[in-house]
Amino acid sequence: MRRTLIAGNWKMYKTPSEAVVLAEAVVKRLSAPDGIDVVICPPFTALEAVGKVVVGSRVGLGAQDVHWEKEGAYTGEVSAEMLRDLGCRYVIVGHSERRQHFGETDERVNKKGLAALASGLTPIVCVGETLSEREAGRANEVVAAQVKGALSGWASRDVQFLALAYEPVWAIGTGQTATPSRADEMHAHIRMTIAGLFGADVAKEVRILYGGSVKPENAKELLQQSEIDGALVGGASLDADAFASIVKAAKSS
Numbered sequence: 345m346r347r348t349l350i351a352g353n354w355k356m357y358k359t360p361s362e363a364v365v366l367a368e369a370v371v372k373r374l375s376a377p378d379g380i381d382v383v384i385c386p387p388f389t390a391l392e393a394v395g396k397v398v399v400g401s402r403v404g405l406g407a408q409d410v411h412w413e414k415e416g417a418y419t420g421e422v423s424a425e426m427l428r429d430l431g432c433r434y435v436i437v438g439h440s441e442r443r444q445h446f447g448e449t450d451e452r453v454n455k456k457g458l459a460a461l462a463s464g465l466t467p468i469v470c471v472g473e474t475l476s477e478r479e480a481g482r483a484n485e486v487v488a489a490q491v492k493g494a495l496s497g498w499a500s501r502d503v504q505f506l507a508l509a510y511e512p513v514w515a516i517g518t519g520q521t522a523t524p525s526r527a528d529e530m531h532a533h534i535r536m537t538i539a540g541l542f543g544a545d546v547a548k549e550v551r552i553l554y555g556g557s558v559k560p561e562n563a564k565e566l567l568q569q570s571e572i573d574g575a576l577v578g579g580a581s582l583d584a585d586a587f588a589s590i591v592k593a594a595k596s597s
């Protein structure tokens with residue numbers, strides 16, 4: 345049985361003091377346990393302050409990126425151990441904004457995911473096709489290649505600790521969403537790809553989140569799909585009421 349996971353990606357929004365206010369509002373609205381895993385991913389600079397707010401609550405802490413080395417001369421980077429020590433339990437890896445603006449390759453995504461895993465963090469590995477790839481009829485091929493690249497060298501026993509997020513690039517921050525049935529089909533394709541690598545029993549344990557303009561208004565229908573195990577929420581996670589409504593929609597779906 346896959347536990348639903350709702351993750352908020354705060355991107356490069358919120359100073360530490362603003363982040364504390366938002367985190368407090370999220371924790372307040374989501375105080376009752378409901379069987380759904382919830383995580384918020386503030387910028388690096390706010391992790392410590394937000395960690396102090398969420399500690400002891402049902403809201404987990406996640407980061408938005410990680411470097412694959414344990415330590416070293418990598419100016420500006422942050423290791424999985426550093427995140428873990430701050431109380432992080434999750435880290436987003438391979439977000440399309442990082443692929444698009446910061447040269448993130450499948451190889452790096454792979455190394456980051458493995459480093460996260462080695463430090464006991466749950467990597468939320470993002471995959472998704474661009475509009476031109478979809479229009480060229482290459483969406484399935486592109487996403488399968490990203491999944492295979494991300495999971496190269498993973499041991500089957502570790503795959504249960506992975507969360508994947510299918511985020512069609514054309515749906516991120518645009519207000520456009522994949523139709524629930526189209527998203528469900530892609531999730532099934534991703535699961536089949538994982539099954540091809542590690543077997544069906546392993547694949548059925550992997551949580552596959554949908555991301556791309558998830559809002560309170562569309563969350564329920566998306567989360568009702570059998571292959572959609574949660575959501576990675578960008579814009580709407582910056583509003584505590586909207587984020588809490590999405591978690592509630594997950595509960596009732």
Ligand code: PEP
Nearest residue numbers: 516517555556557578579
């Ligand atoms: C995201 O940042 O991962 C995302 C899906 O953003 P949005 O919900 O704003 O489309």
